[in-house]
Amino acid sequence: MAVDVEDESILASIFKDSFPESWRDNQDFSVYLSELSSFGVDKLSREPERLSEERAQILQQTEELAFCNYQTFIRTADCTQNTYRDFGRVESSVTRMLDKLPGFGERCRSFMKEAEQIGVSRRMNSLTLNRHTEILEILEIPQLMDTCVRNGYYEEALELAAYAKRLEKKHSSLLVIQGIVREVRQSAQLMLNQLLQQLRSNSQLPACLRVIGYLRRMDVFTEAELRVKFLQARGSWLRSILAAVPEDDPYFHITKTIEACRVHLFDIITQYRAIFSDEDPLNEAPVNEAAIFHGWVVQKVAEFLETLERDLQRGVGGRLDSLLGQCMYFGLSFSRVGADFRGQLAPMFQRVAAETFRRAVREAADKFQEDMNRYTLIALPSVLGGAPGNQTGTLQPPMSLLDFQPLACFLNNILTAFNDLRLCCPVGLAQDVASCLQDALNTVTRQILAFHRAEESAFSSREKQLFLLFCSAYAEDLLPFLNRCLQVLFPPAQIAQILGVPPTQLHRFGGLGSIDLVVVLQPLDFLLPQRETQIQDPGPESGGLDPESVQSALRDSEEPEEETRGDEEEEDFSVD
Incomplete structure (x- = not known):
């Protein structure tokens, strides 16, 4: 039987101090209060007595129950104690287990990962074993x-x-x-x-x-780089070949260099053209890859010309003609590949020939000065038993010069220089050779005058006569003979052909390729017998050409193939 909220509040207010607050929630207590409130006065007055009797009865029953079942209570208490103790142990074990569970779970997850990795490795090892040969x-x-x-x-x-x-x-x-x-x-x-x-x-x-x-x-490499590498490598090999040539003898060095360059450089060019195709000719390559080869060939030719000039400066003896022939053949063979360099050889050999002749003439003039310093006028019979005179129409040296040792030695030295020059004698050197020889003869003339001034006061009549014969031989035999030698070396007909004028008009060009005897002998006029006045060549003011212009024309007209003359055009100059 449920208790209304209002009844409950009334009961609570009546018995608020008679029972603990905790009883309020007890269902039996609420039911008992409801029944109690329904009792009448009589029944309510007898209720305490009934409760006392019921209490006593319950206590008696309890005592009897306890007496009859005390062993059960004891065992129950023991069981309860044991159960409590066991529950405590279980609780502590569960607590320890719960503390260890996170670490255990982490280790389990780690084990799973390791197991997966081991499985993957095993599968990879199996695959590797199957593909062992390919790997x-x-x-x-x-x-x-x-x-x-x-x-x-x-x-x-x-x-x-x-x-x-x-x-x-x-x-x-x-x-x-x-x-x-x-x-x-x-x-x-x-x-x-x-x-x-x-x-x-x-x-x-x-x-x-x-x-x-x-x-x-x-x-x-790109195509251009490949060409450069090929040329660099082959050029390095060519340099090693050239570096192995001994340099002690200049002539041997340059001849071996010419041979090596002619053979190996031509082979390199042939190899390049067989490997790399250039549609444009070598000498017309504008830019692009063909220009690489053109530049390399030009560089190698320039290096050869530098070596040639260096060895020529060191001196090649009297073998300049042989060297020129080899160089010309070298240039001719290169003309087949469009790299003809013969035009650059002419000025080089011309300079060397001129310098060699100039040095020989200077040495001859110095030797003449030494001979004149030691010379003594002694009357000796002529070797040929005759007086000196002109030997017109022959290239045999005047034998009368043998009576005068300084003149004979000087002529021998000059003829030696002529013989060396004859081997490589460009027509363009005509004026240079004549000027060099005339300078040397002017020096000889000054030496003769110096000898005369130094010895004139001590001359006897015989010595004076011999000195006059010495001067006459110099003027009438030595100088004309040297002029004839110059005409053999530089034929007037050939010079006139180059200049494009008749040979008879060649004298209008200022005595080209000959010695001006009047200028050389002018300081000795007072010692020489009177001669007929020679006709001098008209100068530029007479309508002739300027000698410098003529000399330039001669040099420009030189062709490499015509720089040397055949031996059939000249005689060997010598004095026994």
Whole structure:
């Protein structure tokens, strides 16, 4: 029977101090209060007595129950105590277990991960075992590449390098592949060095073709760079050949250099043209790749000309004509490849010939001065028993000069210089040779005058007569003979042909290629017998050409093939 809220509040206010607050929630207590409130006065007055009797009855029953079942209560208490103790142990064990559960779970997860990794590794190992042969082949690529390169199997090495490039494209992220590719590149660099070294050796055209083919397949150079590398390598080999030529003897050095350049440089040019195709001719290549070859050939020709000029300056003896012939043949052979350089040889040999002649003439003049310082006028019978005189129409030296030792020695030295010049005698040197010889003769004239001034006061009549004969031989025999020698070296007809004038008009050009005897003998006029006045050549003011202009025309008209004369046009000048 439920209790209304209002009744409950009334009961609570009536018995608020009679029972603990905790009883309020007891259902039985609420039911009892409801029943109690329904009792009448009589029944309510007897309620305490009933409660006392019921209490006593309950206490008696309880005592009887306790007496009859005390052992059960004891065992129950023991069980309760044991149960409490066991529950405590269980609680502590559960607490320890709960503390250890997170670590255990973490270790379980770690074990799962390790187990997964082990499983993956096992599957990879199984796959690796199945692909062992293929993997081993890939790992041996660097070693195989190095073996092929060192043994010269370049075809196989190129195939391995191409295979390594494909592997790199597919598996560039794998460290093993990166290491393999790196080692293959090192071997490829070694192969590149070996191929370039082959080009620096004595390789023939088939070998050069193979090497260039390998270099093109390696794809490390552009076409222009490949041409430059080829020319550099072949040029290095040519320099090694030229460097091996002994330099002690200039003539031997330059002849061997000419031979080496003519043979090997021509081979290099042939190899280049067979390997690299240039549609444009060599001398018309504007820019692009053909200009590389043109520049290299020009450089090599310039280096040869520098070597030639250096050796010519060192001196090649009397073999200038032989050297010129070899150089001309060299230039002629190069004309077939469009690199004819013969036009640059003429000025070089002309300078050397002029310098050699000038040095010989200067030495002859110095020797004449020494002879005059030691000369004594002594009356000796003439070797030929006759007086000195002109020997017109012959190139035999005047025998009368043998009576005068300084003049004979001077003529011998000059004739030696003429003989050396005759071997390589460009027509353009006509004026230079004549001017050089005239300067030397002016020096000789001054030496004769100095001898006369120094010895005139001590001359006897016989010595004076001999000195006059000395001067006459110098003026009438030596000088005209030297002029005739100059005409043999530089024929007037040839000079006139070059100048485009008749030979009879050649005298209008200021005595080209001859000695001006009047100028040379003018200081000795007071010692020489009276001669008929010679007709002097008209100068430029008479309508002739300027000698300097004529000399320039002679030099410009020189052709390399006509620089030397045949021996049939000249005689050997000598004085026994």
